[in-house]
Amino acid sequence: MTKPLSDTCNTCPGTEATPDQTSRQPFVHKPQEVNARSAEVNPLSSGMNSLACVSPGIPDSAFLRGDVPMTKEEIRWLILARLQLAPGLVTADIGCGSGSVTVEMARMTAPGQVYAMDVNQEAVDLTRQNLAHFHCTNVTLYQGKGEDLLPSLPPLDRLFIGGSGGGLPLLLKEGLAKLKPGGRMVLTAVTIETLATATTWTKEQVAAGTLTHVATVQVGVTRYVERGKTTMMAAGNPVYLITLEKPAQQPTSHTHNHTSAHAHSISPTRPTLTGIGVGPGDSDLMTAKGIKALQEASVVFYPVTREGEESAALNIVGPWLSPHTQCRPLLFAMHREDQQRQAQRQQRSEEIMAVLASGRSAVMLTLGDALLYSTYSYVMQQVQAAGYPVVTIPGISAASAAAARLNQTLAEEDQPLSWIPGTAGREDMGPLLDQLPGNVVIYKLSACQESLARWMENQHPQPLLRVVSHLGEDREEIHEGPQCLREDKLPYLSLGILIRSPRS
Known part of the structure; x- marks a missing residue:
């Protein structure tokens, strides 16, 4: 059974998590916890000022080490290059081990979210320490199997599989389902069995048109090692890197061609605002298309008329929300003056466009139908005028x-x-x-x-x-x-x- 970690740091005095908390909550780094845990060692000191720039290739010696295997720095360079990371992307690291790849992904994709997981508790603990060590605050960390955890994550732009725990076939299936159109997947193999399984699966997906095979390469690193007065060449284990890409347009059968345009409109590759009419009050009246878009969302905006107010729209969609979805209120206070209302709508539109500018798509909820006496219609016009794509999903009117x-x-x-x-x-x-x-x-x-x-x-x-x-x-x-x-x-x-x- 998979177990998400607590959002309370167990390494800080006085912040121990209860068993119930540990079984429910993911671990998310908070700035004050990160600073407390990393005060002893500054990874950017001791001649490492070059790490102040965000680039791949942090030296192995900069990481906290344990008995957990670590992906060596030369291999990490290639993994990160193949992933083609960029700020704002949503990514996942399956089999995070010591957290070396997780740390580099977090640094290169901030403010995007990274989801990291490992079945080994010792590996999760070491990853947590390294995240704190490098001041990474945009990572959600789990203990559990990737194939069990992936379905609950938001859609991913990039996926790295560094370890499968023996469940590679199902892990690959779930990873493909979670990857966004146009997204990339990189996996490593150090055994012949893993390579054979991955290669067979890759050929099947390429034949079906669901994936493009970018490359498979074998990488071997040989280092100079001083042995007394002599120098030897010490070779590391060869590693296979398989790079795959999900086509922006997925194949459809002839019997479903008439729905393909609608399906793609829910998962746009560009940062997009999706307005969802959630109906008047009954969660069961949500449309199937609205539920699908909601479950794929990483950021959901909901309207309130006062700060701290309970949102009727958010209550309606509650049963369909992913636990990882970030929900943000949009304050639309009641004003009778047109000038005040217009200024408020502009401010709320800018809040949404700030998320879109970071490379993430967003959803805005609205009661009833999205374009009938709805504040969303004003926001939609502002976002469209700024050049962002908009998708509107109608709801059942009151x-x-x-x-x-x-x-x-x-x-x-x-x-x-x-x-x-x-x-x-x-x-x-x-x-x-x-x-x-x-x-x-x-x-x-x-x-x-x-x-x-x-x-x-x-x-x-x-x-x-x-x-x-x-x-x-x-x-x-x-x-x-x-x-x-x-x-x-x-x-x-x-x-x-x-x-x-x-x-x-």
């Missing part, structure tokens, strides 16, 4: 969900149907309703509660008003008749359906 909840037909045959926001009739809803034929759906009903009550009192015969508040949530409320308008103030998330067509 009107449709409310009608289904009430078993209420909204319109049929040639009946007209109007959708309006309550803010449009804040002072007097009457003139607007008098102009609209047929049934009317009123969003943000609380904004026009009093003016709607006055209008209904003067209608003969009086139309039927059905109101749903907090639709799909545990606190859902359903009201019928105009009397609910004269009682307590309705919640902000209230929707009214005004029925005045006799056939409904």
Whole structure:
């Protein structure tokens, strides 16, 4: 059974993790912990100032050593070069050992996230120490099998497999599934059996068109070694490096060609904003496409109206979120002044674009449908204007969900149907309703509660008003008749359906 490490450092006094914490949480380095653990030795001192620049090839002597095997520096150079690392990439190191490759990946991809894991607890402990030693704060560290842990990780730009623990076939399968289109995978082999398994699998994937074989090379390093008064040549074990690349466009069968364009739009290779309409309140009403995009996201933005406020949108998607997804609030305070609202939307758009500029894609959640009375539509326009691609995934609208909840037909045959926001009739809803034929759906009903009550009192015969508040949530409320308008103030998330067509 795999076991993620605690996010509390067990090597620091007074921060021991409980068994429950250790079984639940991944270990994530925090700056204050890193500084405490690395105060004794500074890897950038003692003539090593050249390491202040981010380049591959940290000397082996700079790493903390133990009984765990370490990938030698010359081999690391080639691994890192084959991976083609860049800042902002999301990467994983399977079989991290001493953490030498993990450290170099973390330095070269920051602020991108690195996920490192090993089945050996001693290896995980040594990797943790080396991460602290080199001040690497962008690594999540696990103890467990790669094939068990990979499915829960976000999509990867780069994957290095330095050890498989005997489970290479399944590990390769899970690694391919997790790799983004256009992503790279590098694996090393030191035994004939591992090389044979990897080579056979590679040929199968290349034939299927799911991978491109970039290269397989054998690397041997020979060093000068002083033996008394003589110098000998000491050869290290040969290592095989296999480099693979996932095509940007995956092959599809003839029976599925009609869906390929939609499938690729969810996993774009460029940093992309994806807006997801999450529906009105019920997690089960999330669309399959929205769930897929959500599970592939590394950063998810959710709207709030006050700092520290519980987010209805985030609660809806909670069951579908990966534990590794970074969730960030977007503050949209209630302002009546257009200038304040526009400035706020610009600020929130810039927060999202900062993530896109780092090379990562982002998701923005919005209640109901993404493009119906949604703040997302303003953000979408700003992001598009800045030149970033945008994908919008529609959600079930509150009107449709409310009608289904009430078993209420909204319109049929040639009946007209109007959708309006309550803010449009804040002072007097009457003139607007008098102009609209047929049934009317009123969003943000609380904004026009009093003016709607006055209008209904003067209608003969009086139309039927059905109101749903907090639709799909545990606190859902359903009201019928105009009397609910004269009682307590309705919640902000209230929707009214005004029925005045006799056939409904």
